[in-house]
Amino acid sequence: MGSQSRKTLLVGDNPFHNISHLSQDRARSRGATLTYPEYAAKLIMTSFENGASGFMFSVSETTLSILRVVHEKGEIQHLGLYAIVPYAYEYVKLATQVGGILGLAKKLSKDILLSRNVSAITMGLKGIARTDPISLMKAYLLYEINRIRYSAGKQANLRSLVLHEMITDMALALNLDWFFKSYVDYILNLGLTPGFNTCNFPWLVNKFKEWNLDLHNIVAVAPFNQAGFLMNPSKMDCEKALESTPEPILIAISILAAGYLKPSEAIDYIANLPNINGVAVGVSKESHARETFKLLKEKLNR
Amino acid sequence: MCEKSSITRRFLKKVFNDVQMIDGVEKLAGLDLDAVYVTTPIPSHFSVAKALYECKVTQNVFVEKTLAWSYEEAKELCDLAHSLGIINMVGYLRRFCVTFRKAKDLLSRNAVGGVSSFKAFAYSSDFLKTMRGSRAPISRGGVLRDLGCHAIDLALWFIGELQVSSAKLKSLTASGAEDSVFFRVKNSSGLEGEFCVSWNMRNYRMPEVGLSITGSQGVIEVNDDRVELRLNNGKSSILYRHALNDNVPFWLGLPEYYREDLHFVKSVLDGSNAEPSFYAASKVDEIIDQVERRAGENGQPK
Numbered sequence: 139m140g141s142q143s144r145k146t147l148l149v150g151d152n153p154f155h156n157i158s159h160l161s162q163d164r165a166r167s168r169g170a171t172l173t174y175p176e177y178a179a180k181l182i183m184t185s186f187e188n189g190a191s192g193f194m195f196s197v198s199e200t201t202l203s204i205l206r207v208v209h210e211k212g213e214i215q216h217l218g219l220y221a222i223v224p225y226a227y228e229y230v231k232l233a234t235q236v237g238g239i240l241g242l243a244k245k246l247s248k249d250i251l252l253s254r255n256v257s258a259i260t261m262g263l264k265g266i267a268r269t270d271p272i273s274l275m276k277a278y279l280l281y282e283i284n285r286i287r288y289s290a291g292k293q294a295n296l297r298s299l300v301l302h303e304m305i306t307d308m309a310l311a312l313n314l315d316w317f318f319k320s321y322v323d324y325i326l327n328l329g330l331t332p333g334f335n336t337c338n339f340p341w342l343v344n345k346f347k348e349w350n351l352d353l354h355n356i357v358a359v360a361p362f363n364q365a366g367f368l369m370n371p372s373k374m375d376c377e378k379a380l381e382s383t384p385e386p387i388l389i390a391i392s393i394l395a396a397g398y399l400k401p402s403e404a405i406d407y408i409a410n411l412p413n414i415n416g417v418a419v420g421v422s423k424e425s426h427a428r429e430t431f432k433l434l435k436e437k438l439n440r
Numbered sequence: 441m442c443e444k445s446s447i448t449r450r451f452l453k454k455v456f457n458d459v460q461m462i463d464g465v466e467k468l469a470g471l472d473l474d475a476v477y478v479t480t481p482i483p484s485h486f487s488v489a490k491a492l493y494e495c496k497v498t499q500n501v502f503v504e505k506t507l508a509w510s511y512e513e514a515k516e517l518c519d520l521a522h523s524l525g526i527i528n529m530v531g532y533l534r535r536f537c538v539t540f541r542k543a544k545d546l547l548s549r550n551a552v553g554g555v556s557s558f559k560a561f562a563y564s565s566d567f568l569k570t571m572r573g574s575r576a577p578i579s580r581g582g583v584l585r586d587l588g589c590h591a592i593d594l595a596l597w598f599i600g601e602l603q604v605s606s607a608k609l610k611s612l613t614a615s616g617a618e619d620s621v622f623f624r625v626k627n628s629s630g631l632e633g634e635f636c637v638s639w640n641m642r643n644y645r646m647p648e649v650g651l652s653i654t655g656s657q658g659v660i661e662v663n664d665d666r667v668e669l670r671l672n673n674g675k676s677s678i679l680y681r682h683a684l685n686d687n688v689p690f691w692l693g694l695p696e697y698y699r700e701d702l703h704f705v706k707s708v709l710d711g712s713n714a715e716p717s718f719y720a721a722s723k724v725d726e727i728i729d730q731v732e733r734r735a736g737e738n739g740q741p742k
Contacts (some may be wrong), residue, residue, distance in 0.1 A: 156643075161663075161665070162646060163665070166643045235574075237579065239448065303694065311690065312456070340631050367682045367686075369687065370689070371689045372687055372690040
């Protein structure tokens with residue numbers, strides 16, 4: 139990634155999926171407006187006008203619709219796109235409806251075939267024929283990249299493909315070094331930055347060091363906030379791990395601890411951390427978008 | 441690892457090089473296993489757990505909720521565990537969630553005085569958009585065993601033994617499907633409670649369980665996100681997960697998974713009792729049987 143003084147300021151997509159990590163009551167009270175692509179696209183562009191430089195999103199029909207709107211408005215090339223895959227919630231829900239993991243695998247295979255993406259289909263067939271999980275992973279990643287490009291257009295500036303925390307943390311727990319190596323190599327070959335969303339930031343850093351994987355090449359997407367919310371095993375351990383990274387690899391998420399903290403105090407905490415590459419923050423109103431990104435720009439990118 | 445599907449076994453073998461893959465429970469015998477987790481669909485819990493004891497695979501067994509498909513099966517497993525096993529536990533995850541633990545603590549300290557009534561709910565949107573006639577809800581075993589069991593387990597944990605006094609079931613997705621359930625309970629001291637359970641609710645992106653417990657001195661309201669105490673003297677407090685020390689040494693999906701696993705493993709290592717045990721969990725199966733019987737008396741499915 140290389141050292142940089144300017145922080146990447148990203149709009150997060152949680153509000154657009156009607157997610158609140160504070161409480162489901164809060165998400166319900168917001169109503170459905172936030173999930174409308176036109177409204178969400180407008181919030182993203184307002185954030186961009188006030189200092190945001192990109193959009194971090196889970197790849198779902200909701201966020202792809204938002205990208206289509208931004209693309210149609212001719213603004214897509216301004217945004218750095220950080221795509222999180224897979225959108226675990228959607229796949230878990232689908233698995234419950236189509237008969238578990240095997241049913242899900244069948245549905246996904248069908249979707250990949252219907253996408254007519256030759257590279258993804260070829261890689262998928264290779265994976266099935268050889269019982270090769272790496273080829274299947276590549277087929278899936280090509281399929282998701284194709285979905286993003288189809289919705290966001292050729293001018294889209296896809297910067298990073300970030301593995302969802304469920305996959306990252308499961309692979310960390312199982313010590314699957316070969317999986318991380320294959321993912322990093324493959325994503326770099328595609329000209330993108332490999333990303334890892336995790337709720338166990340110190341584990342990720344320590345395992346990468348242990349496996350001699352180059353931390354310079356990746357972004358880590360992990361919760362960092364004054365309240366220590368979602369920072370495992372502890373706030374202090376996460377801060378120590380951050381200090382130990384050779385480069386600013388971290389894109390901090392949950393910086394407002396899901397609305398538990400006031401923006402000003404939350405951003406002050408982030409501004410004083412070392413090795414921060416950027417932040418991703420969700421916004422739910424035009425005024426939030428303006429105020430939050432103005433504040434982030436002022437305090438992080440003076 | 442024991443897995444029936446040969447395709448899944450082949451892929452898992454590639455992912456976990458050093459793990460032996462088996463296609464039948466009886467083949468686990470002789471491997472000198474310290475413990476076994478049963479994570480199969482609910483209808484097979486009984487036969488798998490029974491085989492584990494009878495084939496002398498292990499004396500320590502963890503079964504995902506619900507323990508069995510009926511109270512009769514649950515009682516048989518309790519007897520087997522008592523005669524052939526040592527540690528047994530059922531995966532009622534919410535007992536390890538910080539908000540419910542806090543509520544349990546408040547109740548055990550008599551924070552709202554003597555409890556006179558409660559209301560419990562368990563809602564999700566899992567099958568809200570399911571096509572009429574789909575078999576998926578039926579194959580999941582019904583909303584009571586899939587989701588409602590958590591609310592029942594918490595009520596039993598908080599309050600103690602309960603008897604069902606009336607019940608209504610609704611089939612919304614297909615004939616014979618158990619999609620929505622309302623039932624009332626009481627205990628020998630005159631305490632009364634009611635349960636609303638549905639997987640066809642709007643705006644429950646994630647499954648949510650909650651209870652409102654009324655005592656002589658106030659009310660405790662608790663769900664997956666927060667615990668609120670409102671006393672008759674006007675004092676009140678709300679605690680979110682943020683304030684309840686929710687961090688864990690390793691996060692995977694939710695912190696309660698870690699705590700649950702730790703409790704079981706520690707119990708196996710120490711030889712100490714694990715809770716919820718088969719016996720405690722069998723009481724949930726008993727309530728579910730009572731609900732289905734009561735609803736049947738009204739000419740409703742099952």
